[in-house]
Amino acid sequence: GIGENYESVDIIEYHGDVFAEHWGEYDCFVGLMASGIAMRKTAPLLDSKWDDPAIVVIDEALTWAIPITGGHHGANQVAHDLSQLGAVPAMTTASEAAGKQGVESKAKALDSHVVNGNSTVATNLAVLNDELGPVARLDGPRAVLVGGDVTVLKRNANDGIVLGTGTVSGVKKSQVLDAWQAALEDLDLGFEDVEFVATATRKGDEEGLYEAAREIDAGVVLFEKGTLEGFEGPTPSRSAELIGWPGIAEASAIAGGRDHDLAREKERFDDAVTVAVGR
Incomplete structure (x- = not known):
């Protein structure tokens, strides 16, 4: 279930002061209630979007998952996770509604x-x-x-490597994780050494890639075509000829790396995932 993506999930019975009683204890509240109730009960408690918990509401049929506050601070992600249970995430933050990565998400x-x-x-x-x-x-x-x-x-940390990743369409989480692990083991590194995963915007809807990133608790950074063209890797790639893009794995690893350099050139795994390691 989606609970595996979170440190803890508690179930609290609703009463009139439930938000006030537990305000500050949780990063996000998911309310099985009408959005109006959530808004009226939490409005007096709101202070700053940088400090307030995220709030998402769902209906009994789990038709909708609606971020009320904190869209860029966890609510959109929770709504997206709830889509795995069948809910439609109704994200209204402008960047996400347009299918783009807002600054807070970056x-x-x-x-x-x-x-x-x-x-x-x-x-x-x-x-x-x-x-x-x-x-x-x-x-x-x-x-x-x-x-x-x-x-x-x-930065929250001062070191770490970048996993530049390209995949086939419909790639599975297990395929991505296995490829990352193999590339990291070759450098005597582990998932704890990963700063983030980098790929191209054209891979922004690869659910298997995102599931793998969540598994290792890493974010995914999407680079535009123009950015990647400025960081093409040393290994020849047919991507430019076939789809007009530079090789995604090496270019995104170099673009994302602090030194804009490669710790490991790209390698294709399971004929499905290409990984390069940037530093």
């Missing part, structure tokens, strides 16, 4: 956090209009002066 995938939250209004609008471009990496020591429309992401 931060989570990069194992980082947003430093200046007010800036995300401008940068998420840029995401929606396809104007943001890739996340720029700056390594210090360095001082940076930015404007109010520049979102600063700070």
